Amino acid sequence: MFRAMSNELVLHDDSGKAFPHVVTALIAKRAELAGQIEHAQGEVKRLTIALDHVEETLRLFAPDIDVAAISPRPVPPAHQAFRGEVSRIILESLRTATGPLSTVQLTSRVMRETAWRCRKNAGARSDQSADPRGRTQDGI
Numbered sequence: 001m002f003r004a005m006s007n008e009l010v011l012h013d014d015s016g017k018a019f020p021h022v023v024t025a026l027i028a029k030r031a032e033l034a035g036q037i038e039h040a041q042g043e044v045k046r047l048t049i050a051l052d053h054v055e056e057t058l059r060l061f062a063p064d065i066d067v068a069a070i071s072p073r074p075v076p077p078a079h080q081a082f083r084g085e086v087s088r089i090i091l092e093s094l095r096t097a098t099g100p101l102s103t104v105q106l107t108s109r110v111m112r113e114t115a116w117r118c119r120k121n122a123g124a125r126s127d128q129s130a131d132p133r134g135r136t137q138d139g140i
Contacts, residue, residue, distance in 0.1 A: 055067045081110075081114050085113075085114070086110055086114075089109060089110050089113045089114075090106055090109075090110065093105075093106055093109045094106075
């Protein structure tokens with residue numbers, strides 16, 4: 001039974017025991033979050049080491065540089081586009097198209113363009129023969 005008590009949701013039956021599926025789900029969620037935290041901490045450590053190496057190399061070439069004055073560049077999440085990027089891709093597709101384009105064709109072009117950027121940033125391209133701008137035989 002669920003009872004609301006002073007803006008709290010009580011997840012137990014009348015005997016006071018918690019529902020087993022609630023406990024199991026919370027344990028699984030906790031394990032998932034703990035795993036994500038461990039992964040993120042490892043990634044932070046790896047990136048910090050890489051940043052230290054770049055800064056030391058930079059100091060070899062420019063000993064007087066103030067690396068603290070270099071502001072970080074914003075990086076979008078892997079599955080998001082930069083501000084205005086989708087509009088730019090769609091408008092460019094419409095300008096260069098020889099005829100009307102369907103929403104499926106436009107969506108395909110946006111997915112191709114942003115996926116190419118993600119693959120390029122990851123250091124691997126699945127289609128080596130593709131045009132770097134994602135164009136295909138049909139011109140989009």
